[in-house]
Amino acid sequence: MNPILLEAVLVCYAFLLLLVEAFNSRMPRRYFGWAAVVGTTVVFFMTFFVDSSKMNPEAGYYGFYAADTLAILFKRFILLVSVCVLIMAIEFAPVLVRYLPVEKPDAGSGEMYSLVLFACAGMMWMASAQNFVMIFVSVELVTITFYVMVAMMRGNRASLEAGIKFLILGAIATSLNVYGIAWIFGTLGTTELPEIGAILQSIDSSLFPSLLFGFGLIFAGISFKVAAFPFQFWVPDVYQGAPTPVTAFLSVGSKASAFVVLMRVLESMLSNSELSSKILFMLSLVAGVTILMGNLSAIPQTNFKRLLAYSSIAHAGYLLMGAASIVSGNSGPAIAYYLMAYLISNMLAFGVLLVVGKSTGSDELVHFNGLGKKSPWLATALTLAVLSLAGLPFTVGFFGKFFIFSSALQAQQFILVGIGILGIGCGFYYYLKVIRAMFWLPASKEQSISSPIEISKPYAVMLILLSISLIIFGVYPEPIFNLIP
């Protein structure tokens, strides 16, 4: 099967859902969510039958679209994230609708599902993008979809403000990115990454200032997507204000696809050792600052969603640490594995956060007090999730940290490793704060009256599957590792 069909099928399906949704106002909107889940799952299974030799270079690909193992791996990854996000969105729909001016009780939630599908297609294109033009358009598709999704709860001020902040900073990042691409194009005369790599091999060092200028701007644009240092300050506000499924999508899917882009750009630059050493130095600087920034600012947080936002900055730092150690040769698999681990644990954390937030009406950490008594299963799942985020053994997060740090040590990034250890120490502090809230602290008065948290069956199945895979891959990482090229 031609790999290009994956995105085509997904986009057409999303469009179909949108049409049916527009012309059939009687069908419950929940059905569209499940239809989207089914469609995404089908596309996920389609990825196992793709054959990149079927690609016709003349038919509009022209070096835009790569279907190598890395791309396919990340397409699967993103599809899985989307399935989780869709299930979360179905669970979240009543909360979403509360903030919308609607005629019927569940109107307005249907658009959410098709937007998730469009964003998913955009991320899949990002994973395949091999040309700066393609990178630009696919990144913009994802970003613009997220602008809408973040501001979706339009009766809620927090959501709108998050939308505005995200929009303005995102637009700045876009213009930096575009300006950088313009400079790279002007200096090298091409926007294709493999060709850039070939040209860079034998380039005059007088061009370095303009290349560094261009790449620097492009990295600034990418760092917005991965939530790294110079462009990390939108993260806490946007994460807190956005609807929880969107936050989860933003923190995992968007970050993962941006990392593929980063890896591809870095790969094309590696052919010139002098240039790449300069860029890698810059990158390790950014990684160090990001780790410190994320971890230190997470410590005083009292809102769980905000805490997860800062922790996601910190994780971006560890991932960048892996990217900065790309000379060690095995940091690609390390990053991929780390992202997988991050997917499982972060989705689990947001999954529990969503239901707790839905039943208590707030994401504050105080509302997790006594959860261990009230609903022990949810508490166990959340414990597993934060332990995995902290990188404790026998959870999947441990092997993520293990691979990242071993590749950083191999690349002789000792200062970065030291900063990483410091960050992990801080990390333990704030992740344990969550566990403390659930198990040590008694529930407050108003809490103990409210009935135990109810969750729908499919949602519970999703949480259980995530928890089980978190432990299984924490003990036996080979299945994931074998997927990675």
Place this chain on the structure above:
Amino acid sequence: MSPLVFLILLLILTSIFCYLSPASARRTAFMGSALQLILFLSLLLIYLFRVEDGAEVFYGWKWELLPELGVVMGLGMDGFSAIMLLLATLVTFAAVWATPAPERSVGFYYGNLFLIAAGVVGAFASTDLLFFYLFHELALIPTFLMIGIWGTGDKHRVAWKVTIYLALASFVLLIGILGLYINLPEISRTFGMRELVDLANSGVLQTPDWVFVMLFLGFGALVSLFPFHTWAPGAYACAPSSVAMLHAGVLKKFGLYGLLRVVLPIFPHEMQEYGHVLLILILGNIFFVGYATMAQRRLDWMLGYSSVMHMGYIFLGIASAMVPFAGGGGSYYLNPLSLGGAGILMFAHGISIAILFALSGQLRRRTATLEFSELGGMGKTMPAFGLLMGMGTFASIGLPGFANFSGELLVFFGAFGSGGAQFLNFYQIATAIAVWGVVVSAIYGLRAYRWTCFGETPERWVGSNELVDLRGREKFAIWILVVFSLLVGFWPQGFLKLLIPALLAQ
């Protein structure tokens, strides 16, 4: 599949059953702990009959998790790990049988307890450095939860401190382990402890200095070496007694085990080079902490400090285990006296501190206080308690006949002879000073025994029926520990026959 897998699985399954059915958790815990002890004792008997000496690795089993990266889960048992496993299973048994169950969330309590036990047993059954580390970490969060929920005193602050401290130390340790790993050539990457030592001896494994520093700092902080000991006393004092038994008795030996197994044979030169620094830190452990112990006015805090202090002797054994050849030339041999002494002392200290923590837990439940000023005369009201307390105290201060005595003696002899031929060298001076630590520990140990068990019974408890003596099963569990301490004390050569070949084989 190795029976050691069943041992670990038994503990994990017990833990899961306890979590899942809180109603029958108590019964499950009693059965599980008895079963694991019986299972291990039979494994040990088979081992004793089947092997020549302790050097042989028995019940070996490997699960190749990531074969191309050398990540393998390896289990096995040689003489040294057999003794540590014996300690672990004994203390687990006693921790369940000899301590009071909590009033609320019994299932959660025993589930966490068995998770710690599984971590401990798994760590000592591993032949592989990575899984040795991983199993140790398994105990971290249950400890955090248990101190925080069922602890006493300033439990929240203490739980917080100990967890962050240990997590950070173990991450430093992980970096050290990774340092060993990445300095191997790509084809021979492994975490196997014996393989690493072999590769180091054959010169394939060349490690820079920072690896040694990281490993040493990591293991040292986990064992509460002098400047990094501050987490330990409070943690043991505030933890519920079962956790204190497992943690002080067994889990803390993890660092020593790693030092003996890995650091010592891979870094003989560094051990020798930094030996003097280490000796000074050890004297800090013995005297600085020793005096702090004397100043304690509560039984639990005193026990916590004393456990830190006794680590000094074991460290002395490790520090003096590398002896330079008289002819010089930069080569070393391993000193069997120090090694054996350190090994015996690890076992002995684990047993004696477990006895004392079990008893202090029982006492706390009856009196709700452990201030020496409010205690007294317990030996009269509770004779069995008094007798066992005496046994524990005597064992802990190293009276002849108990295991601690033989261990300390061996360590002192070994350390005295370690410095080479020169008269009054650094090792001899340090040993001569360290011997006085025995006096310090005798002072605080006997004083605490007197304050607790002799003298006037305070008025509050005269005629009260709260001070009932130990129950049968509690006495039974503690007596088993005492018997094993006496066994090693009277017949150390049997244990040394297991220990020394295992340690020298590397």
Place this chain on the structure above:
Amino acid sequence: MQLAIFWIFSVLMLLFAGLVVVMRNPVASALSLVMCFICLAGLYFTLDAFFIGIIQILVYAGAVMVLFLFIIMLLNLKEEVARRLKLSAFFGGGLVLCGFVYAMVKAVINLPEVWQTAPKLETGGISDVARIGFKLFETYNMPLQIVGVILLVATIGVVFLSSRQLR
């Protein structure tokens, strides 16, 4: 002659751009931006990019800026109340700007042949509309499709965010 036109357009463009920043009234800012974009289109003409220049005037000055003005009028935005300028923001911004200009100038002066005039064009009579069109629909077919999806998403978003009542 070309140089003179370049100077006229670029000075005017930068002037109007500066006015956008300085003006207190949003309507004035928006109108300055329109002028700025028209001058920019003039610069495109000096670069022989006539089609792009026309598009610039049509899309930017025509459509996008009208949207801006429309919104400003709709919301009836008054002149901005003068808020105290944060000194930290001012200096921070100045620092960022200086760094940016320094890096940019350094990059420009290091480019080869940067101070040479443009080479003569020999297009062979093909208009740039045809050239761009062929390129767009042949080589750049795939990004074009994706841009179509972007517009679709934007439409959904705008309808969703501003419709009075959702069905």
Place this chain on the structure above:
Amino acid sequence: MDIANFAEASATLGHYLIVSGLLFGIGLMAVLLRRNIIILFMGVEMMLNAANLSLVAFSRFHPVGGGPAVDSQVFLFFIITVAAAEVAIGLAIIVALYRAKQTMHVEDLDSLRF
């Protein structure tokens, strides 16, 4: 300077790049200094247009096959389209925010604080 020379004189790549850089800088200043959300948007539009100017200048000064390098002009189309989509979404959110909060100022966006 005589007339003939003046008629011949034309701007170089450097001229265009510097002007585009200055436009980008002014846009950046607008974003950093102004607090009105709509003006921030205008600043972002200026930045994007600065990038466009660079692209066109590069395409004119590095011709391909006799004509200007069309690739960059095609890219410019994409940029204009995306910018228009971004503006549409942005203005929709701004209108929604204005309905909810009656403000246009970044400093008034303060519901998200910990």
